[in-house]
Amino acid sequence: MKKSIIALILIPLLFLTVLPASGTAAKEERIWQDESIYYLLIDRYSNRDNSNDYDVDVRNPERFHGGDFKGIIDRLDHIEDLGFTTIALSPVFANGKDGYHGYWVEDFYETEEQFGSIDEFKKLVKEAHDRDIKVMIDFPINHVGTSHPWVNDPDKAEWFIDKEPIETEDNMNKDWLNGLPALNQDHPEVKEYLIDAANWWIDETNIDGYRIEGVQLASQNFVTEFVSAVKATKKDFYVLGDVWSNDPNEIAQFESTGIDSFADYPSVAAMRDSFKEPDVAMTETLADLETNLDTYENPYMMARFLDNQDMVRFTRDMIELNQHPGPRWRNALTYLFTVPGIPIVYYASEIAVDGGETPDNRKQMDFRTDKELIEYLGQLSSVREQLPSLTRGTIEVLHEEDGFTVFKREYEEETSVVVINNTSGTKDIILTADQLEANKELRGLLAGDLVKSNPDEEYHIVLDREEAEIYVLTDKAGFNLTYGITLLAVLFAFFLFLFLAKRRGMRNNKD
The missing domain is CATH 1.10.287 (Helix Hairpins)
Incomplete structure (x- = not known):
């Protein structure tokens, strides 16, 4: 005893x-480039209220499956454990038959009844805010559903315009939007209606941001006015733009609208190719990163992702190559969370769910699954939140060879070093005093590795195959x-x- x-x-x-002097920068107020976003389709996430399952068929991938606001509320612990600071939701508005994705809007002032009431949505926002998690929603500005009352109203004929079928890049599928009535956003009444509705949702529910799908389809004058109006309604309100292009210069043209950040479609293909199997050079992926830094006004606000609701799931790439998804996802997420940009993770990526073309990439979330990747993502989020250098710092690539990549992030007095061994063998590297300040030590925050500067003022790092580590440079413990x-x-x-x-x-x- x-x-x-x-x-x-x-x-x-x-x-x-033995407590060392800290080498980390002082904690600052969170800004949007510090955020990490978890994007989910409401209908496919969690069904915890069967009373609103009015037209559900879980066997049909193009029908409602029953996910609702209550389901998200009941799963906030899961999202918090993953470490995400923002939840992004598919549209919440009342939709036409089978509009499970939210883009066949029938009423901009009503919630979809199969998702729940507006009071339940307000509760979701409040409970997320109580956990210091922000909430943003998709706001469709380009189309309404074919069953919207405006469509058959002769007095509103001028509210619509004829548009060509939607064209996208090879890695995107937007066919489910084709044929929808296209709004004439330059019509004064349409413009006023959409802006008033957008501001009403902010005032009524206290949401924190909007995601705008298909910015390139919209009137740019309207987008500029829309963004200005919603930002005037709530301080620090965030607008994420989706421009369906793999050309950074084309996306950059829309920065003048006032949109805060854009979906980084041009970087997706190279990232997926780099991490879907081991022993692949990161040359193109790192080149995309350099392009972002050179092209965008604020590259640290670019929203980076590996897949979304309009792409084949990243896991499918691995399965087609007979690769185990766990190591592939861990290394890819480590890169995503440690380079400049806001990481967006599509729901069920934390369980490495498989999925092909739309709608197969929109399967129901399964919470009864292996927790290893979930725990890793939570740990990764925690490290990113601890180190301002990972969200605000400069970046310098120190080494890259066939999937073994080392880069340094620096912000004020803090230096972090990210090492990703996406190869099939153990790798090592020696970092010299020219690359890192000598007479200190590197403390690993993922696996707990410790590397001290040797008498030659070098740091010898050894990492097992298919592993990653995030180090912070600190004074030697004594x-x-x-x-x-x-x-x-x-x-x-x-x-x-x-x-x-x-x-x-x-x-x-x-x-």
């Missing part, structure tokens, strides 16, 4: 005696004199107490 008590006292004190004296004083007092207690016990026995 006494030994147990002594151990309980000693363990925390021993940690204090014995802390103040805590050492405190420890000795506590131990002396403790043993004095035992000695006096024992003497008292002996006296009592004699009496």
Whole structure:
């Protein structure tokens, strides 16, 4: 019993005696480039209220499956454990038959009844905010559903325009939007209606952002006015633009609209190719990163992702090559979370769900699954939140060879080093004093690795195959004199107490 008590006292004190001076920057107020976003389709996430399952057929991938606001509320613990700071939702508005994805809007002022009431949506936003998680939603500005009351109203004929069929790049599928009535956003009443509705949702529910699908389809004058209006309604309101292009210069043309950030479609293909199997050079992926830094006004606000609701799932790439998804996803996510940009993860990626073309890429979330990747993603999110250098710092590639990649991020007094060994063998590298400040140590925050500067002022890093580590550069740990004296004083007092207690016990026995 006494030994147990002594151990309980000693363990925390021993940690204090070797506590190093921190090499991390001071914690600052969170800004949007610090966020990480979890994007989910409401209907496919979690069904926790069967009373609103009015037209559900889970066997049909093109019908409602029953996901609702209550389901998301009940799964906030899961999202919080993953470490995401923002939830992005598919459109919440009332939709036409089989509009499970939310883009066949019938009423911009009503929630889809199969998702739940507006009061339940408000509860979702509040409970997310209570956990310091922001909420944003898709706001369709280009189309309405074919069953919208405006479509058959002769007084609103001028509210619509004829548009050519939607054309996208090879890695995107937007066919489910073709044939929808296209809104004339330059019509004064249409413009006023959409802006008023967008501001109403902000005022009514306190959401934090909008995602706009198909920015290139819209009137650019309207987009500029829309963005200006919603930003005037709520401080720090965020607008993410989806421009369906693999050309960075084409996307950059829309920066003048005031949109905060854009979906980084041009980087997706190279990232997927780099991580879907081992021993693949990162040359093109790193070149895309350099292009972003050179092209966009604020490349740190680009929204980076590996797949979304309009792409074949990233897991499918691995399966087609007979690769195990776990290591592939871990390394890809490590890269996604440590380079400049806002990471967006599509729901069910944390369980490496498989899926082909739309709608097969929109399967129901399964919460009864292996937790290994879930835990890794949570750990990765935590490290990203701890280190401002990973969201705000400069980036310098120190090494790249056939999937073994090392880069450095620096912000104020903080330096982090990211090492990704996406190869089939153990790799090592020596970083010199020209690359990293000498006489310090690299502390691994994912696997706990520790690398100290040697007498030659070098850091020798060794990493197993298909593993990654994020290091922070800190002062070398040593014995802390103040805590050492405190420890000795506590131990002396403790043993004095035992000695006096024992003497008292002996006296009592004699009496």
